[in-house]
Every structure is written in structure tokens, then in C-alpha cells.
Amino acid sequence: DAKTTQPNSMESNEEEPVHLPCNHSTISGTDYIHWYRQLPSQGPEYVIHGLTSNVNNRMASLAIAEDRKSSTLILHRATLRDAAVYYCIRSEGAQKLVFGQGTRLTINP
Amino acid sequence: KAGVTQTPRYLIKTRGQQVTLSCSPISGHRSVSWYQQTPGQGLQFLFEYFSETQRNKGNFPGRFSGRQFSNSRSEMNVSTLELGDSALYLCASSPGTGRYNEQFFGPGTRLTVL
Numbered sequence: 001d002a003k004t005t006q007p008n009s010m011e012s013n014e015e016e017p018v019h020l021p022c023n024h025s026t027i028s029g030t031d032y033i034h035w036y037r038q039l040p041s042q043g044p045e046y047v048i049h050g051l052t053s054n055v056n057n058r059m060a061s062l063a064i065a066e067d068r069k070s071s072t073l074i075l076h077r078a079t080l081r082d083a084a085v086y087y088c089i090r091s092e093g094a095q096k097l098v099f100g101q102g103t104r105l106t107i108n109p
Numbered sequence: 110k111a112g113v114t115q116t117p118r119y120l121i122k123t124r125g126q127q128v129t130l131s132c133s134p135i136s137g138h139r140s141v142s143w144y145q146q147t148p149g150q151g152l153q154f155l156f157e158y159f160s161e162t163q164r165n166k167g168n169f170p171g172r173f174s175g176r177q178f179s180n181s182r183s184e185m186n187v188s189t190l191e192l193g194d195s196a197l198y199l200c201a202s203s204p205g206t207g208r209y210n211e212q213f214f215g216p217g218t219r220l221t222v223l
Contacts, residue, residue, distance in 0.1 A: 032209065036212075042214075042216060043113075043199050043201070043214030043216055043217055044152070044199070044201075044212075044214045045214065046211040046212060049209065087152070095142060095157045095159075095164065095165055095203065095210070095212070096142070096154050096157060096165040096167075097144075097152075097154060097212065098154060099144075099151055099152035099153070099154075101151055102151075
């Protein structure tokens with residue numbers, strides 16, 4: 001039971017912003033929201049995480065809805081290297097991640 | 110710092126055999142988690158070890174087991190292999206302490222069961 005819902009696939013153009021949505025309507029008060037991505041032929045890679053407030057790091061931004069039932073990962077300026085499967089995960093701890101099917105992001109040159 | 114390393118990278122076994130996979134975490138990391146990735150089931154959590162103790166466990170049969178050594182290196186073992194055990198097995202390490210620790214994944218071991 002992945003407990004998050006994401007679109008199966010999305011497509012964007014290089015150098016444009018990308019907004020990847022995630023629904024986690026059954027989230028509990030102590031659950032973190034994590035985002036990982038998996039590039040072809042590699043293990044998953046941490047992108048960002050948050051609890052209640054919006055978060056920014058060098059890779060992306062995470063916008064969390066006020067009721068915490070949804071969130072959006074924002075890639076400000078997509079590059080070809082950002083083509084990957086993006087996983088939105090919600091869990092109480094960071095050590096046991098329950099992955100869903102993720103969103104396959106395609107970036108067009 | 111060197112990343113998470115997994116050996117071997119590829120492995121072919123036959124049904125009924127057993128297999129041991131190895132994972133060396135990033136230096137200083139005390140938590141090691143294992144995941145199985147298949148096209149049908151996606152990424153599934155197997156177990157997590159911290160300071161040589163299993164701290165979390167996923168929903169896998171007892172044929173899947175693991176252990177962690179005093180230097181934080183970890184091994185997982187699968188006995189009586191089945192065709193359905195063919196998968197990419199991923200190991201991830203993290204410091205394991207503190208409120209939040211991102212996980213760093215290795216490249217995986219691809220196991221094929223014939």
C-alpha cells in the first residue's frame with residue numbers, strides 16, 4: 001500500500017519549470033513527505049523532503065498544501081538529466097520507504 | 110566519500126539455490142536498508158539494520174534474511190530461490206540517527222533466477 005497517488009507519466013520541455021503533483025490524502029500528522037528519483041540504470045536518489053512547510057534545496061522545491069493532503073515537486077528549470085521516475089513517498093520515518101509506481105518524467109530537448 | 114557499493118553487480122542462479130548479496134555503506138553510516146525492485150511490484154522494502162540489529166522489516170517470506178556486521182557492512186541472503194526472486198536488489202545507507210536521514214542508494218545487484 002503505497003498511500004500516495006501520482007500521475008503515471010508527464011512530459012516537459014528543457015529549460016521549462018516542471019510541477020509534479022502527489023496526493024497523500026491519508027497522511028498522518030507525523031508523516032514526512034519524501035521525494036526520490038531514479039535515473040535509468042541507477043538506484044534511487046534523494047531529491048527533497050518536508051513535513052509541514054515548503055522546502056527548497058539546490059535540486060528542487062517542495063510545495064506542501066496547507067492540509068498536507070497533497071504536495072508538488074517543482075523543478076525550476078528542467079534539463080535532459082532530470083528525465084527519471086519520480087517517487088513521492090509518505091512515511092513516519094526515513095528508514096522504511098514505501099515506494100509507489102512513481103511518475104515517469106520525459107524531458108524534450 | 111565513496112558511495113554505497115554492492116557486490117556482485119550481476120548474478121545468475123538456478124531455482125532452489127541460495128544467494129548472498131553484499132553491501133558496503135558510506136563510511137560513518139550505521140543504517141543499511143535493503144529493497145527489491147521488480148517490473149511488476151516496483152520497489153519494495155525488505156529490511157533495515159542499525160548497529161547490527163534489525164530495526165524494520167518488510168512483508169517478505171522468511172527465505173529472505175539479512176545481517177549487519179560491526180563495521181556496518183551488510184549482507185542479505187535468499188534461500189531456496191524461486192523464479193519470482195529475479196529482481197534488482199538495492200541497498201541504501203544513512204547515518205541512521207537524528208530526526209531525519211536521507212537514504213543513499215547503491216547501484217544494485219541484478220539477480221536472475223533460471
